[in-house]
Amino acid sequence: MDATPLQAQSRTDFGKGAARKLRAAGQIPALVYRDGAEPTHVAVDPQALSLIYQRSNNPNTILGLTVGEQVINCLLVDTQKHPVSRKLLHADFYAIREDESVLVEVPVVPVGKAKGATFGGKIQRLRHTVPVRALPKDIPAVIEVDVSPLDLGDILRSTEVSTPEGCTIVSDTPFNVFACKGRRVAASS
Numbered sequence: 001m002d003a004t005p006l007q008a009q010s011r012t013d014f015g016k017g018a019a020r021k022l023r024a025a026g027q028i029p030a031l032v033y034r035d036g037a038e039p040t041h042v043a044v045d046p047q048a049l050s051l052i053y054q055r056s057n058n059p060n061t062i063l064g065l066t067v068g069e070q071v072i073n074c075l076l077v078d079t080q081k082h083p084v085s086r087k088l089l090h091a092d093f094y095a096i097r098e099d100e101s102v103l104v105e106v107p108v109v110p111v112g113k114a115k116g117a118t119f120g121g122k123i124q125r126l127r128h129t130v131p132v133r134a135l136p137k138d139i140p141a142v143i144e145v146d147v148s149p150l151d152l153g154d155i156l157r158s159t160e161v162s163t164p165e166g167c168t169i170v171s172d173t174p175f176n177v178f179a180c181k182g183r184r185v186a187a188s189s
Contacts, residue, residue: 030042075093077093107141109142114151126179153181
């Protein structure tokens with residue numbers, strides 16, 4: 001599992017005042033969660049964190065948080081941003097293990113030209129992401145979905161989406177992912 005390194009400092013001060021001091025020093029407060037354990041309080045550089053996700057363009061990038069001598073492999077699960085400036089204010093991470101599968105939301109991207117597009121149809125994205133369970137090394141950046149068989153009025157369901165090896169879409173009931181919508185018009189030659 002290749003983890004992108006990110007420096008973090010352990011912190012012992014909590015509360016609003018401590019968070020304001022951290023932000024004034026160019027850091028943001030963050031928590032690292034793990035099932036059955038107390039969260040680890042850390043401080044990270046918000047610009048370095050943002051840069052990692054801008055460069056990778058993958059919301060499921062695995063981070064190697066270096067806290068002192070310890071490296072914690074984790075996923076970013078939530079952030080809080082300022083409502084006006086959109087600056088990062090807080091981050092939540094989830095510690096992962098190499099041998100334990102995780103549930104993540106993976107973006108879906110349509111590939112190909114739908115059969116119904118010839119007759120004036122347009123592909124409508126009904127879901128931007130799908131819930132996927134996979135080992136950390138098998139988490140895809142995106143799932144490409146072939147929409148070429150869709151005719152006007154057709155819907156592509158989650159059960160018809162093929163996932164990369166090692167991942168499965170998790171859902172109690174099938175859901176719609178893409179549809180081909182529009183009115184039938186004469187094909188132009």
